[in-house]
Amino acid sequence: MKCTRQSIRRGTKVIVVGAGLAGLTAAVKLKEAGAKVSLIEARDRVGGRVLTIRGAFAQGQHAEAGADFIDEGQHEIQRLVEEQGLTLRPILRQGFAFVRHPGPGRKRRHILSGEKAWDALARVLYPLVAAYRAADKRWDSPIAGQLARQSVAQWLDEVKADSTMRAVVRGLRGFFLADPEELSLLALVDQLAGDVSGQATMYRVEGGNDRLPLALAEHLREDLRLNSVVRAISQDRNSVRVNVETPNGQESLILGKYVVLAVPTTTLRSIHMQPPLPAMQARAIHSLKYGRTTKALLQFDKSFWRKKGRSLACGTDAPTGAFWDANEEQAGEAGILTMMAGGQASEDTQKIVAQCGVEGLVDALDWMGSRSATLLHSRIVTWEDDAWAQGGYAYFDPGFDPRLRDWLARSHGRIIFVGEHTSVNWQGYMNGAVESGLRAVAEVCAMVLKK
Ligand SMILES: Cc1cc2nc3c(=O)[nH]c(=O)nc-3n(C[C@H](O)[C@H](O)[C@H](O)COP(=O)(O)OP(=O)(O)OC[C@H]3O[C@@H](n4cnc5c(N)ncnc54)[C@H](O)[C@@H]3O)c2cc1C
CATH class of the missing domain: 3.50.50.60 (FAD/NAD(P)-binding domain)
Incomplete structure (x- = not known):
């Protein structure tokens, strides 16, 4: 049968x-x-x-405190959305940029195209990705075993990565929810060996995920x-x-x-x-x-980050994590910005909020013009403190x-x-x-x- x-x-x-x-x-x-x-x-x-925050923001706006993006190529969820009579709205069409946080001896921020940063990493990792592909990406293969035992941080030392590449890889904690010291090299190689491009179209469910x-x-x-x-x-x-x-x-x-x-x-x-x-x-x-992650949803009276030619989404190695426009597809003068801090940045963000309140996060965006806007409302969710998740999502160490x-x-x-x-x-x-x-x-x- x-x-x-x-x-x-x-x-x-x-x-x-x-x-x-x-x-x-x-x-x-x-x-x-x-x-x-x-x-x-x-x-x-x-x-x-999946947690959409409603009722907390002015002008009837909402934002995602949990899962946000549905990617091109994610057919099962797209089909389910359609079956349920819901609609997907394309978002963040310019993709992610990467903003390098100023550090000791470096006063200025450095903005890179996300695609270029990803391609540079892919080039250095290519021999390992090729070997992993040759093993059919099998996790029981000797090559997977060898990659798994090494942390991404150890690999960066081994290849004598420059400071830009180290910053880009640290920025990936907003994606893996793990710092290079915590993440196995296999997880990174596996990601690069996938068929999904780093800058595919992204969507949200209209009206909230x-x-x-x-x-x-x-x-x-x-x-x-x-x-x-x-x-x-x-x-x-x-x-x-x-x-x-x-x-x-x-x-x-x-x-x-x-x-x-x-x-x-x-x-x-x-x-x-x-x-x-x-x-x-x-x-x-x-x-x-499971990775640590804190998501801060900040609603301002105006969207100071929406500027011509500037990406609406940025990965960073900053202690406050990645940030992106949370509601470009919604009506209203106000706008919500998401700050997503993965790995150690989750703890760093919580410290900033404990010491300076949510204004500490607004100050961290000063370079983008946050002081020209008024903060209306905010919500902060820390997923490692959530009893029924105890983290954002799984990662391989x-x-x-x-x-x-x-x-x-x-x-x-x-x-x-x-x-x-x-x-x-x-x-x-x-x-x-x-x-x-x-x-x-x-x-x-x-x-x-x-x-
Ligand atoms: C901050 C954040 C950002 C994310 N961003 C994205 C994104 O942009 N795109 C994307 O695709 N994914 C994203 N994800 C990941 C996505 O949310 C998850 O992969 C997905 O929602 C997990 O679904 P699940 O059904 O496996 O688990 P869950 O959604 O965790 O469901 C499990 C359920 O089981 C319940 N439960 C647990 N224990 C028990 C018990 N003992 N008895 C009864 N019930 C129990 C829990 O309460 C929960 O409701 C993000 C996640 C987080 C936290």
Whole structure:
């Protein structure tokens, strides 16, 4: 029998844990395929790391405190957006520039085209990228093993990188959420070996990215339980049992045929499993790191950064991180600027705010003319402090054995693991979450057929 979406026996009970994009996609598509779904979510909202801030800003404007950009080539999420009757709006058409922060002995800022900075890095890394491609980008290959053990900082020393290249690579902490000392060289080489150009068109969902999780949740209504934390999962040959802590602190037991576990490994680690996970899988889950990141959304009475010929988005090695226009596609005189500080910059940004308040961040943008505008409202979100994420997204450090990567996405009996961190092509992206949710449907289908 061919495995089609319709081939899940009607009423097969599937418990999905986590109502981020991975869990929501899995739940909606499993329901469409005939399964009876229960979606369990710890927070009082759906969307997980997709978090649109509304109501906090003047002129009815909104901004993204979590995931922001949808890239060209991210077909799974684009299709889902379309299916839900939503629209994508192109943004930041000039792409990213790179602004080198002044340091000791250097008073002036230096602005480079993002494309040039990326190309210069790609040229130096080319021999390693070529070797990795020759190994079919396999994470169990000796070349991947060798790259994984080295940090990006060690490699920069080895190739005697100049100070501009070091600054550009440090600026990538706004992307990887890890500083060169924390990031494995394999993660950087893997990124450069991808087919995605550094300056592809980017989009946001019109009206806010959270419209996608909200639209998906509409299909689930009575199948969704908010404020409910999964504490333990046990299984035998025929069924699964999921222990849930309910909003009033009581425990309840849900029975089903399969579980789709769509939570980050940071919280997955504390879910008790019976029988336990295989040792390799437990090691993979426990050793995966999540990046620190603080996002500051600053609304000003005018968009002082929108100037002819100037890029609306900049990567930097500054302690306040990257910044970009958060709402060029929205109406109103006011404008919102996003500052996203990854890795050590997250801590540095928090220190600035603790010492000088949000004005400290405004001062850091003085060189762009921030003092000519009035700050109206601001919101700051630190993701490493978020109990249900404990970080922005996964990254691979030199302590992560690349041979373990497969284990992040392998099913354990009747438990299927999904989420951003399980995606090979789109790890760290909303598209990775959606893609993994679709994989869960195919896996449940295959398991049903096997029985
Ligand atoms: C600041 C920031 C910027 C980003 N920028 C981008 C971007 O521009 N583009 C992009 O594509 N991606 C971006 N991302 C990444 C993107 O947000 C994620 O890859 C994606 O949203 C992850 O979805 P997920 O479903 O895998 O996980 P999540 O969204 O984390 O969903 C998991 C859900 O599980 C719940 N949960 C956890 N533990 C339990 C438990 N024990 N019981 C019940 N529920 C539980 C959580 O509350 C959460 O709702 C960004 C992320 C951050 C934080």
